[in-house]
Amino acid sequence: MQRISRLIIKKITSSLSRSEEAELQAWVDESDENRRLYARLTDPKALQETLALWQMVDTGRACRDMQSQVNRILWRSRLTRCITIAAIAICVLAVAVLLPSRTDMTVSTASTEAEVKGPQSVADIKPGVTVAVLSDAAGHNVALNASDTAKVATV
Known part of the structure; x- marks a missing residue:
């Protein structure tokens, strides 16, 4: 069957040699089922409909969807990193403001004196x-x- 399918493809896309043409014709003449299958596979209108169905499938959509998900994950990780850095900076700033500075210590030492x-x-x-x-x-x-x-x- 693989040989016959290759011969049919070769018939549609290019030309067959005389021996290949004879082999294909012998297969077609074997039964009515083979004849109907050959007619359906070589019918230009059926081929155009099949081609139209194949062209309707968006093969790039899966790639775009995956890229969108990757970008979303990257954005979230960057946002998390920025929030973490901001929280650390706020903590450091709060500690610096809330702890007494060195000048405050000298004033308290003067009041003790x-x-x-x-x-x-x-x-x-x-x-x-x-x-x-x-x-x-x-x-x-x-x-x-x-x-x-x-x-x-x-x-």
């Missing part, structure tokens, strides 16, 4: 504040809070 020079007399101690005054033999006074045990050790 003011407290150390703090109350010179009992009248300078305000109510509700727990403060002690440590005086040394040289006449230096040091104001101490409840958490200032390290100052006592250095003095």
Whole structure:
């Protein structure tokens, strides 16, 4: 059957040799079924209808659909990456703003020194504040809070 199908294709697309033509004609003459099949396969109108059906199929659509899906996945991954970078930047910025800077630490150190020079007399101690005054033999006074045990050790 493959030989006959090749001969029919060759008949439609190009010319057959005399021996091939004779072989094909012998096959056609074998039965009415072969004759109907040959007529249907070589009918120009049927061939045009089949060709029109084949041309209606959009072979590039599958490729376009796949490319669309790939582009959608790439877009989502890029968007996720941008959102991640933005979130990290916001976290870093928030930490930088919320944590005290070095200048704030020096101001707080200066206020602590003011407290150390703090109350010179009992009248300078305000109510509700727990403060002690440590005086040394040289006449230096040091104001101490409840958490200032390290100052006592250095003095």
